[in-house]
Amino acid sequence: MEIKDTYKTIDVASEEVLFKDRNSKFFGYAFPVSNEADIKKHLEALKKSHHTARHWCYAWQLGKSEPFRFRANDDGEPSNSAGMPIYGQIQSFDVTNILIVVVRYFGGTKLGVGGLINAYRTGAQMALEVADIKEKTINIDYLLIFDYKNMNKVMRVIKERNLNITAQQLEMDCRITISVRQKDAQQIFDLFTNMYEIQIKSLEEIV
Structure with missing residues (x-):
């Protein structure tokens, strides 16, 4: 069996994307990261620039080959309604050394768990669609x-x-x-x- 010696990642942060559902706004971002210090830095910067937002949900994956390190965070949203749908898109696009953050501004209407899963998944998907994904050895x-x-x-x-x-x-x-x-x-x-x-x-x- 041939060794898989390639991986997909991004070199530069994606442009900001916006998904709206019933007045709630979801801003999506993708960042290249190589360690947890990078992740912390990007999250802190987003919390400053979106200081009036309600939730900063995210998922990340580190490593060039299995076993990967990853984490998904719902940041106060119902369990598994935000972080895991975001992480699902990281897996779907088969990218690593990446952080995806979806920032939510609450619009006054509850979306329910199904609505939240769709919104966070879509925000992550849109961020990855505008990102410049590269294959590396x-x-x-x-x-x-x-x-x-x-x-x-x-x-x-x-x-x-x-x-x-x-x-x-x-x-x-x-x-x-x-x-x-x-x-x-x-x-x-x-x-x-x-x-x-x-x-x-x-x-x-x-x-």
Whole structure:
């Protein structure tokens, strides 16, 4: 079975979208996030800009592959009427490293649980529809360590395999960092491991 080494996400925040139902207004937003500090920052900013709103409901997902980390928050709405419908859209659009927030201004008429589920789901869906969703590859970074005399040997493999160099330090003791797609990673690791006088290390092990 081939390893799935791609994921979908956004690089920039979506434009604000608005869904209305019986005078209640639901503003939808999608933000790119890489950690919980990013999530907190966006939520705090929205609470300032929408300080008279009634609810700031949201869902987020972090990680490039399973198991993902996620959370859904109803923020005072009836249980599972807001956060989970928003999270359902994250799953439907198959995106990650993302925060979706739907801000509600109450219009005086109760919508009932069914109405709320529809409104929060629609707000999240509209935010994702206007977002620029990109597919990215999951890469593994390796550090190559070798003497300068072996430079040609290493560079030939890098060129033949079309590998991406992300950093290099070319002195008597050379160090090159390469980024390799996850599905090719083991093959490239084995290739350099079997080369005489070349060391290869995963950067995850070094950190």
